[in-house]
Amino acid sequence: MAKKPNKLKARLPRGFVDRSASDIRATDEMMTKIRDVYERYGFDPVEMPMFEYTDCLGKFLPDTDRPNAGVFSVQDDDEQWMSLRYDLTAPLARHVSENINEIQMPYRTYRAGYVFRNEKPGPGRFRQFMQFDADSIGAPGPQADAEMCMMMADAIEALGIPRGQYVIRVNNRKVLDGVMEAVGLGGDENADRRLTVLRAIDKLDKFGVDGVKLLLGEGRWEGGAPEKGDFTNGAGLNEEQIDKVLFFVGITNYSESAEALGDLIASSENGQAGITELNTIGSLVASAGYTEDRIKIDPSVVRGLEYYTGAVYEAELLFDVTNEKGEKVQFGSVGGGGRYDGLIKRFTGRDVPATGFSIGVSRLMTALKNLDKLGTDDVVSPVLVTVMDGDTESLGRYQKMVQDLRNAGIRAEMYQGNWKKFGNQLKYADRRNCPIAIIQGSDEREAGEIQIKDLIEGARLASESTDVDNITWRESRPAQITIQEADLLDSVRTLLAQHAEDRRREAEGA
Structure with a gap:
């Protein structure tokens, strides 16, 4: 029996981060x-x-005898060292x-x-x-x-x-x-000791006067004692x-x-x-x-x-x-x-x-x-156009709705997963924090109508039974409305504006 190959382990290199x-x-x-x-x-x-040639980066960090010391380096095809x-x-x-x-x-x-x-x-x-x-x-x-x-x-x-x-x-x-x-530390012959003094002074905020005094003298034990860490030589x-x-x-x-x-x-x-x-x-x-x-x-x-x-x-x-x-x-x-x-x-x-x-x-x-000085929470998640029918003609109609929304400056996307499980589409919208879901099945299409589901208002109404101190200034709005196809853009704009006003008043503690 053939041995099942081991799966490759996904792992982030140490010292690097993924960004959200x-x-x-x-x-x-x-x-x-x-x-x-x-x-x-x-x-x-x-x-x-x-990338730069390593010698162009200078003598201050890369050690020319050890091109990988302090920097990430590779050799070019002409054997010249290059470093990040x-x-x-x-x-x-x-x-x-x-x-x-x-x-x-x-x-x-x-x-x-x-x-x-x-x-x-x-x-x-x-x-x-x-x-x-x-x-x-x-x-x-x-x-x-x-x-x-x-x-x-x-x-x-x-x-x-x-x-x-x-x-x-x-x-x-x-x-x-x-x-x-x-x-008495002037002259080229004292360059190394001067650098040690500079590094000691630079630790003033970290180690305080007593710690810097040790680094200016004979040296300092990490943690204050030999058994607690490494020894750093001082400037003498x-x-x-x-x-x-x-x-x-x-x-x-x-x-x-x-x-x-x-x-x-x-x-x-x-x-x-x-x-x-x-x-x-x-x-x-x-x-x-x-x-x-x-x-x-x-x-x-x-x-x-x-x-x-x-x-x-x-x-x-x-x-x-x-x-x-x-x-x-x-x-x-x-x-x-x-x-x-x-x-x-x-x-x-x-x-x-x-x-x-x-x-x-x-x-x-x-x-x-x-300091709470970053306003990235104001980014509105996209409006989701759901897919009720997966034939090419229907997908074309849904795609046109998405493009009309985008051309009007509104973030929007069409659901790209398995359209046959409609509940999964709404779960996806919830995980994406979508404010609105656009729904048009065959009945709505024949009537020239669209259902707009206000996902934010729906979540609020669902919580009212347990939230006795619910915000009183906001008038109750229906969680789902039926509109004419021609009114899609105006209706979505109005609903998003209401959401923005809700966020503003919540921030003000109204």
Whole structure:
């Protein structure tokens, strides 16, 4: 007897997600509002492919000795390594460099798309996720950085997040470089230790001052003890060095601490230049009406990527949410960016200033769901035209009804299953949340009539016997009516308008 073959097991790859219709609509709604802000600022769309040659992605994430480290890579037929992009900035740098003689500078552009990370997935950490970026290439002054911060603030407010529930925090890598010089970590020989310090500071929100202090020193055990997790090596700074770094990132009022900060980095020309740029950004955004509750100078902002060379900024949401441990925590960052003047130079050999930011689409959508700011529940399910007779002539009549509804701007579909079991058609309509079912059998056809079944009203009437507090403002309507064929469109429009009014009054608590 032949062995029955095993069925293939359907399984979703770890770190990837399937997206539902509501998620897709919510994303489209959110991105349309963001896009409108970018367009208002004079930015234009551009799109690059998901694959780039691995060496073009740069030295910052892919390890050239291990082409699959951190990214998903394949070899071309000419043995060149290609990788799925890990962000949208490196491909933009390649695009600008390749077309630099044709592109009008400053080049103000935005783009959205999926990026990929070949990393271990975990809670809230995915291998594929969407970003929405905006960049200004060829704009050297801090006024371009200030504009980016203002555009981030406007985009967040366009999504319905009010002032007081977000802040754009701004720092400057040059100031941080000055602090590094002040603690003896200047020069190329200390590049790795500087990066360790940056990563430690970036964990301030997660681990607090005590945890960052450990990471600046000898290191930190996950969970606080050897038996609770892995050990992370620290930067190896001494107490005096740690105190200077913590003073810098602990500044909460920049204007009051400016003198002490200036004294700390007095010997650093680069650091002093960073302070001047920060002051200029602060002055520009204030002149445009952006107060400190919207855009704030904050020395604790680091941003993890090494290619930032000047201003860095981060969009943080300030309202509380409950995490997976049941704890109340602040929602935190939903995007950020900064100035990266050296990235394009890798290709062109000449300085091309650039600044930009990236919004984490999935994370921002989660925030909007928490605030109940997504209106995807307003999408009306299609009207269902049922099938009472399956011959070609009858199907043609039903199909014409569907097309007439669609041409009138009404979502509609004809039932495509086994038409002989009419009860299954209504069950299908119920599962699809269809508001209306159109019914025409042979008797109705001979009389030139159509039955319209109001599925929403029918469900309401069915619940009245158990719902003693049923809504009183809505006059009882028949759950099914008979109309003339010529009145189909007007009758469906009227019924859908009544449903919309019902939803509005329910939302108002009438």
